[in-house]
Amino acid sequence: MQQPLQLPVQQPPGCGKSSLLSSSAGAAGAIPKGPVVCSTVSGNPYAGLVSHLRAAWLSGKTRPLEYRVAQLEALGRFLEEKKQDILEATALDMGKPSFEAYFTEILLCKNELNDTLNNLSHWMKDEHVDKNLVTQLDSAFVRKEPYGVVLIIAPWNYPIHLFLVPLIGAIAAGNCVVIKPSEISKNTERLVAELLTCYLDSDCFAVVTAGVEETTRLLENKFDYIFFTGSPSVGRIIMTAAAKHLTPVTLELGGKNPCYVSDTCDVQNVARRVVWGRFFNAGQTCIAPDYVLCSVEMQEKLMPALREAITEYFGSNPRESPDFARIVGDKQFQRVRALLRSGRVAIGGQTDEKERYIAPTVLADVQPSDPAMQEEIFGPILPIVVVANMDEAIDFINARPRPLAIYAFSCDSKVVNQVLERTSSGGFCGNDTLMHVMLTSLPFGGTGNSGLGKYHGKFTFDTFSHHRGCLHRNMGLEAINSPRYPPYTQQKLGLMTATFEIKRKGMCTLL
Amino acid sequence: MSDHAGLVSHLRAAWLSGRTRPLEYRTAQLEALGRFLEEKKQDILEATALDMRKPSFEVELSEISICRSELNHTLNNLGAWMKDENVDKNWATQLDSAFIHKDPYGVVLIIGPWNYPINLLLVPLIGAIAAGNCVVLKPSEISRNMERLVAEALPSYLDKDCFAVVTAGVEETTRLLENKFDYIFFTGSPSVGRIIMTAAAKHLTPVTLELGGKNPCYVSDTCNVQNVARRVAWGRFFNAGQTCVAPDYVLCSVEMRERLVPALREAIAEFYGSEPRNSPDFARIVGDKQFQRVQALLCSGRVAIGGQTDEKERYIGEGTACAGGTPWDVQENDPVMREEIFGPVLPILTVTSEEDAITFINARERPLTLYVFSSSTKVVRRLLERTSSGGFCANDTIMHMTLTSLPFGGIGLSGMGRYHGRFTFETFSHLRSALLRADGREALNNLRYPPYAPRRLPLLRTTVESRRRTVACTLL
Numbered sequence: 001m002q003q004p005l006q007l008p009v010q011q012p013p014g015c016g017k018s019s020l021l022s023s024s025a026g027a028a029g030a031i032p033k034g035p036v037v038c039s040t041v042s043g044n045p046y047a048g049l050v051s052h053l054r055a056a057w058l059s060g061k062t063r064p065l066e067y068r069v070a071q072l073e074a075l076g077r078f079l080e081e082k083k084q085d086i087l088e089a090t091a092l093d094m095g096k097p098s099f100e101a102y103f104t105e106i107l108l109c110k111n112e113l114n115d116t117l118n119n120l121s122h123w124m125k126d127e128h129v130d131k132n133l134v135t136q137l138d139s140a141f142v143r144k145e146p147y148g149v150v151l152i153i154a155p156w157n158y159p160i161h162l163f164l165v166p167l168i169g170a171i172a173a174g175n176c177v178v179i180k181p182s183e184i185s186k187n188t189e190r191l192v193a194e195l196l197t198c199y200l201d202s203d204c205f206a207v208v209t210a211g212v213e214e215t216t217r218l219l220e221n222k223f224d225y226i227f228f229t230g231s232p233s234v235g236r237i238i239m240t241a242a243a244k245h246l247t248p249v250t251l252e253l254g255g256k257n258p259c260y261v262s263d264t265c266d267v268q269n270v271a272r273r274v275v276w277g278r279f280f281n282a283g284q285t286c287i288a289p290d291y292v293l294c295s296v297e298m299q300e301k302l303m304p305a306l307r308e309a310i311t312e313y314f315g316s317n318p319r320e321s322p323d324f325a326r327i328v329g330d331k332q333f334q335r336v337r338a339l340l341r342s343g344r345v346a347i348g349g350q351t352d353e354k355e356r357y358i359a360p361t362v363l364a365d366v367q368p369s370d371p372a373m374q375e376e377i378f379g380p381i382l383p384i385v386v387v388a389n390m391d392e393a394i395d396f397i398n399a400r401p402r403p404l405a406i407y408a409f410s411c412d413s414k415v416v417n418q419v420l421e422r423t424s425s426g427g428f429c430g431n432d433t434l435m436h437v438m439l440t441s442l443p444f445g446g447t448g449n450s451g452l453g454k455y456h457g458k459f460t461f462d463t464f465s466h467h468r469g470c471l472h473r474n475m476g477l478e479a480i481n482s483p484r485y486p487p488y489t490q491q492k493l494g495l496m497t498a499t500f501e502i503k504r505k506g507m508c509t510l511l
Numbered sequence: 512m513s514d515h516a517g518l519v520s521h522l523r524a525a526w527l528s529g530r531t532r533p534l535e536y537r538t539a540q541l542e543a544l545g546r547f548l549e550e551k552k553q554d555i556l557e558a559t560a561l562d563m564r565k566p567s568f569e570v571e572l573s574e575i576s577i578c579r580s581e582l583n584h585t586l587n588n589l590g591a592w593m594k595d596e597n598v599d600k601n602w603a604t605q606l607d608s609a610f611i612h613k614d615p616y617g618v619v620l621i622i623g624p625w626n627y628p629i630n631l632l633l634v635p636l637i638g639a640i641a642a643g644n645c646v647v648l649k650p651s652e653i654s655r656n657m658e659r660l661v662a663e664a665l666p667s668y669l670d671k672d673c674f675a676v677v678t679a680g681v682e683e684t685t686r687l688l689e690n691k692f693d694y695i696f697f698t699g700s701p702s703v704g705r706i707i708m709t710a711a712a713k714h715l716t717p718v719t720l721e722l723g724g725k726n727p728c729y730v731s732d733t734c735n736v737q738n739v740a741r742r743v744a745w746g747r748f749f750n751a752g753q754t755c756v757a758p759d760y761v762l763c764s765v766e767m768r769e770r771l772v773p774a775l776r777e778a779i780a781e782f783y784g785s786e787p788r789n790s791p792d793f794a795r796i797v798g799d800k801q802f803q804r805v806q807a808l809l810c811s812g813r814v815a816i817g818g819q820t821d822e823k824e825r826y827i828g829e830g831t832a833c834a835g836g837t838p839w840d841v842q843e844n845d846p847v848m849r850e851e852i853f854g855p856v857l858p859i860l861t862v863t864s865e866e867d868a869i870t871f872i873n874a875r876e877r878p879l880t881l882y883v884f885s886s887s888t889k890v891v892r893r894l895l896e897r898t899s900s901g902g903f904c905a906n907d908t909i910m911h912m913t914l915t916s917l918p919f920g921g922i923g924l925s926g927m928g929r930y931h932g933r934f935t936f937e938t939f940s941h942l943r944s945a946l947l948r949a950d951g952r953e954a955l956n957n958l959r960y961p962p963y964a965p966r967r968l969p970l971l972r973t974t975v976e977s978r979r980r981t982v983a984c985t986l987l
Contacts, residue, residue, distance in 0.1 A: 058873065060897070074553075087939075097961075098964055098965075099963030099964075099965065099968070102962070102968060103968070103971065105958075107971075107972055107975070107976070108975070110976075111975065111976050114976070127915055129914065129916035130914075130916040131914065131916070132914060134910075134913075135910070136916060140911075140916065140917060141912055142917065142918060143895070143903075145899060147922070148899070164984055175602070224923065229941075232715060235715055236712055236713060236715060239708070239711070239712035239715065240709055240712040240713075242708070242712075243705055243709040243711075243712055244705065244709075244710035246701060246705060246708065246720065246722070246923065246924055246927065248927040248928075251715065253715070260535075265950065267952055268953075269950065269953050270823075271957065272953065272956070272960065275961055276956075276959065304796060312645075312960070313960055313961035313962065314961060315962075315964075321961065321962070322963075323853050323961035323962055323963045324961070325782055335723055358590035381976055410950075411950050413947070416947060420612065420945060421532075423940070424614055424617070424943075426943070426947070427941065427943060427944040427945070427946075428612070428943060428944070428945040429945070429946045429947075429948070430945075430946065430947040430948060431947065431948040431949065431950050432946070432948040435603070435604065435946055435948065436609075436945070437944075437947065438603070438946055438975050439597040439598065439599075439600060439601060439609055439944075441598035441600070441609070442598055442609060442611065442943050442944035442945075442946065443611060443942050444944065445959065447614075447616070447941045447943070448693065448715065450713055451715070452715065452717040454942060465920050466899070466922045467902070467929060468899075468900065468902060468922075469901075469902040469914075469918045469919060469929075470895065470901070470902065470903040470904070470905075470911065470917070471902075471903070471904045471905070471907070471910055471911035471912065471914065472891060472904075472905040472906065473904070473905060473906040473907040474906060475735050475884070475886045476735060476737060476738065478737075478738045478741065480599075480906075481741070481742065481745075484572070484745065485741065485745055485781070485782055486566075486568075486782040486783060486790065486792035486793070487782070487783075487784075487790070488567075488568030488569075488791075488792045489568075491825060492568070493568055493571055493572065496576070497571070497572070497576050497892065498911065500572075500576060501576050501579055501580050501583075502579075502580040502581075502583045502587070502915065503583055503585045504583040504586055504587060505583075505587045
């Protein structure tokens with residue numbers, strides 16, 4: 001089911017770099033709001049759009065605090081006024097329960113907005129830094145500057161949140177932005193393309209709808225930053241494309257998030273927290289616990305507790321629960337369903353292709369070679385892999401690509417700390433799932449295969465800012481500089497090192 | 512199977528053993544690095560003299576002393592930098608432990624250039640070790656004597672299980688890059704930067720690229736011409752211009768040029784005497800290929816000062832376009848304006864106004880550094896606000912790079928990422944978010960579980976929210 005090709009109107013050339021400060025950008029004509037249907041254009045169909053945004057950025061429009069605040073407040077109104085549309089679109093796209101959609105797509109986004117609006121003027125300020133002897137009388141500071149025209153590519157599972165939260169930081173940092181929502185969550189894509197641009201300044205912000213091929217062409221343009229959320233394989237493609245223009249990137253990718261459950265824990269609580277994290281959004285969450293590692297005894301204890309939690313949440317027939325989502329598309333449904341052939345189905349396992357329903361499922365005695373352990377599950381299936389002890393669990397985790405999150409459950413804080421210290425992951429949560437990403441004060445990002453870069457809260461602002469080191473010296477006071485000039489002498493060298501060099505503390509002998 | 516696979520997996524095993532994690536270990540390695548700088552100082556002076564006739568004063572200052580500063584700064588602060596950073600919490604996590612944990616990346620690769628072969632290899636290394644990584648170092652094959660010194664002498668100071676030096680030309684470096692590294696730090700040209708990033712993309716390896724460009728130097732009409740001339744000449748001709756942050760070209764009015772050229776001539780004579788070739792304080796071009804490249808740039812405009820060259824010695828007159836000369840009437844399309852000069856040649860281009868200068872700068876790739884000379888703070892401010900560059904320095908050259916508290920890095924074609932001081936430590940650290948929740952208190956979590964009840968949303972919101980602070984709140 002293909003979306004009709006929707007491209008912006010091609011702008012005439014001449015909006016390039018050299019005409020930045022002139023008014024030729026205005027002469028090129030306004031970009032119409034929303035997508036425009038065109039016949040297939042060869043060459044670089046997005047060049048005009050990108051250079052229009054670049055001209056707007058170079059005009060300095062996005063720099064003042066007031067402008068950024070106004071755009072961010074407009075985003076807030078979008079969330080408020082289009083709340084119902086968002087709930088409906090995500091329900092159509094993947095049967096997202098409105099409670100979940102409200103929580104992740106509206107509430108958490110508003111949190112980020114408020115955090116940013118509360119702090120933006122402070123974040124924007126020049127940061128003065130420590131000076132050495134030679135620069136004592138100078139002004140030394142770090143200035144936060146926008147990159148310019150940035151690209152945000154979002155995935156389908158949290159289709160508003162995962163473009164809006166980066167967008168908040170990009171706007172806050174003073175950039176112009178091209179947003180490319182996922183074509184897989186079709187209804188949300190249409191909503192964003194049609195409605196978002198009405199709220200934002202269309203000279204500086206644009207939504208592009210594109211499938212794989214058009215996105216490839218979009219990436220041929222030079223952006224000043226690219227923020228991508230999606231799979232590691234596409235992440236590689238993005239980074240390779242970015243390398244051609246030396247464009248910095250943040251890649252929020254994925255992986256298999258291990259969930260270690262030690263023998264000393266409150267089994268009921270563990271079951272509830274793990275079930276919540278795994279089956280939220282029918283498992284289509286990058287930070288969901290992907291598989292459990294525990295002893296064979298713990299697997300025995302955990303199973304009834306998991307069953308109880310699933311029943312408590314979704315009833316005896318989860319298919320009838322309004323609180324359980326569906327898989328987003330047929331292709332994804334088939335992929336996840338195939339993973340059921342792993343270990344043995346201990347809980348759930350039912351599927352319905354027409355509804356794209358997969359029951360909350362727990363697989364026991366899963367082997368590392370089983371299908372469910374070969375790829376990120378991204379569905380409502382929780383495999384349990386038995387390990388002898390914590391050390392074996394840690395080795396298991398370290399033998400695999402670094403995940404976005406690692407979870408460890410134990411009453412013994414030493415155990416939790418050991419897992420933290422001896423593994424590597426984007427983030428870590430002890431005794432719960434998902435919660436670490438809801439604190440705007442914690443950086444959210446991956447490492448290794450699960451990504452590079454980080455965001456949320458101030459980290460998003462920093463991601464989209466260039467930190468420019470600045471030194472403003474005195475035009476006079478030339479005497480201070482004399483020792484550095486040729487002709488070089490030993491005496492001058494002595495003076496320079498004495499004034500310049502940082503000494504090791506605690507190493508001086510007092511006479 | 513690539514050449515260095517064995518080496519990389521050896522380092523990876525060492526890293527996984529946890530050896531590089533304790534503060535004591537990192538401190539010991541850093542102190543050993545300090546001893547290398549101390550004990551091998553003479554060898555370093557000799558090697559850099561052989562490679563590009565670097566004056567020992569310049570080596571002592573820009574290579575050894577700077578490294579020692581970075582080392583000491585790191586050793587002074589490492590304990591604090593390594594600590595977990597506690598962060599603000601919301602209601603839901605009030606009783607939990609929420610912090611940022613600094614993790615090493617693992618096995619990192621540092622590729623150094625030839626122009627400051629100690630500084631640009633060791634300063635990243637200091638941060639990489641401080642952050643707890645294992646490191647593969649690849650010094651430049653162009654500064655051959657330094658390459659040999661680093662390959663032969665450095666490993667005996669550091670733990671061989673965790674740190675290695677690889678000597679490699681272009682082809683072997685390409686093969687080295689086929690291995691998976693957990694971080695790559697590269698200093699060099701933008702064209703090679705692209706190659707590095709493309710190779711890194713295959714493994715999703717994060718990178719810092721310290722590249723280059725043409726650093727503009729705008730001289731306004733209100734300035735102390737003598738001081739400007741000295742500071743610019745110093746920045747341009749240090750290391751015979753082979754400096755990534757050197758002022759690459761000057762932009763000024765015709766009137767200012769009239770005053771600047773004699774002042775530059777005076778400064779050059781003051782620094783290097785009437786015959787700069789005989790001055791012990793002026794370096795040489797590093798190799799024949801580079802010499803020919805820079806020499807070709809002399810066919811630009813008119814040589815105002817200097818211009819003499821000597822192929823055997825790889826001497827190009829101290830500076831401004833050929834032996835301390837500035838080409839007159841340099842046009843935008845002249846050879847000297849088409850690439851980063853990286854030699855002792857200073858073109859002067861005239862502009863009709865400050866606005867003109869800003870337009871000129873913004874029409875070009877973003878440089879590593881922007882220089883502005885003006886007695887007027889307003890002029891400095893305007894140039895700062897209306898341009899974009901890696902770093903910025905007003906009324907001097909190069910000095911912004913010597914403050915460990917300022918982040919050093921490029922933007923656009925001049926690079927990505929930043930380092931120096933604490934920023935190097937952070938570059939080589941993965942900031943891992945950690946939330947340690949208490950095991951009990953399940954009652955609070957009930958709000959979030961299905962069956963979902965919309966009436967719970969307001970309370971749930973309160974537990975996770977950040978409220979918008981309004982200026983006008985009514986006190987009751």
